[in-house]
Amino acid sequence: MMRIIEKDIESLMPYDRNPRKNNDAVAAVANSIREFGFKVPIIVDSNGVIVAGHTRHKAAQKLKMKKVPCIVANDLTTEQIKAFRLADNKVGELATWDNSLLQIELGDLVDCLDMSDFGFDIDDDNESSDEVTEEEKGNERERTMEAYNLYDFDENRAEGFYQMPIIHAVDYVPKELIGFNYLLTSEPKEGLGIHFYIDDYQFERVWNDPEKYIPKLAKYDCVLTPDFSLYREMPVAMKVWNVYRSRLVGQLLEDEGATVIPTLSWCEPETFKFCFDGLEQGGTYSISTIGVKREEAAFQIWKDGVDEAMRKLKPVRIVCYGGDVGYDFPCEVIYVNNTTTERMKKNGR
Structure with missing residues (x-):
């Protein structure tokens, strides 16, 4: 027998690879819930990941609901859940309207x-x-x-030709870091921070739904800004966009009271025109060394970017995610091992 239960909305997790785009429908669904009530439950798996009902979930958040009706699909296998998620979205596309009856x-x-x-x-x-x-x-x-989170952008708090949102410098030493993908299954504690050195698809939801995730992130001792990727194959416009998104999320975190450590991202030297904009000199910054030794060209791009960052930002400290690759930093360095909960060691100058 199917059982409908009330679940805290904060316990539900959107499926990161949901291929159906639903932002355009959220306002209409929210109006429907406001007018008629929440009549169609959200379907989740046993871990609280949404199987069907992403639009209803966003609409409930828009309405500031605390609890929503849910059905837990614990009778389906992992493969069946994937298939049902796609099938549920597809069948809605197959229905058509009889326009004459609709108008009546x-x-x-x-x-x-x-x-x-x-x-x-x-x-x-x-x-x-x-x-x-x-x-x-x-x-x-x-x-x-x-x-596009345009209501969150303030041109009076941005700098440079590309109007990068400003993040203020902090002199902060993190004690322990975990990946964003553990945010909803971990508890904030003293000295624990969040990093975004994971695949982009795992944290796109922060950009898509900052109202949900910014308050949760701000409960941790510090947050490294999202590491939206800058690949050589990307057009420059996309690289600018990803740096901008990282800055804006960082600014929103600051506004929420979080201690924010900017994550530095760059690519070829042309990106130096914008990739360090919006950052004050003399703070703690984070970089990654993961994969930079795989080919000589990649290492050279990485080294050139670090050189430029040291020149422009004059950091007091670098939080380096990954191993020592032989770069002689002119400041204090904290190396973070690439593990689930990273041990941290410090190399002073």
């Missing part, structure tokens, strides 16, 4: 509810086409602002 149904409701709140295009002969167009433009602008 919408007409019956015209004096009761504004069905455009739920994503329907309403033809109203009493409104001019210009008025409808302006409303549609307003809704689309709102969705765009939210999707």
Whole structure:
């Protein structure tokens, strides 16, 4: 027998590789929940990862709900859960509308509810086409602002040609670091910080949903800013975008009261024009040495970037994720081993 249970919304985890994009539907679903209640439960696996209901989850967060109805699909195998997640999204695409019947149904409701709140295009002969167009433009602008976190950007707190959000320098020594992927299964404690030296797909959700993750991250002693990748194969515009996203998340963390250690990312020398913007001199910064020794060209790019960072930022300390690759840092260095909970050692100058 299927059992519906109430679960804390903070205990639910979006599936990181969910291929269905749903941001455009969140506002309409939130309006539906506000009007009619939460009538369709979210389906999760035994670990609390969402199987079906990502849009309802985002809508519930938008409504500041604390608990949501859920069904735990503990009768399905891992493969069945993957298949069901895809099938549940796909079957919705197969249904079509009988437009004549739809207009009749919408007409019956015209004096009761504004069905455009739920994503329907309403033809109203009493409104001019210009008025409808302006409303549609307003809704689309709102969705765009939210999707790109534009409400969080403050041009008065940014610098450089690319308007990188400013993160203030901190003189801080982390005692222990864990990866972001352990955020929801770990408890904050004294001296414990969070790093993002993991695959990008595991932390894209921080950018997609900062309202959920920023407060959780800020409970830890320190947070390294997200290490959004800068690959040589990327166009420069994407590299600028990923540096910008890291800075903005860092600024949001500062606003939440977190101790923020900027993660430095760069690629070819052309990226030096923007990749260190928004950072004050004289603080603690983090870099990674993972993979830089695999080929000579990669090591040279890494070394050139460190040289530039030392020149521009004049750090008091570097938190280096990975081993010593023979670079002679002109400041204190803390090496962090590449393990689940990293042991840390310090090389003073």
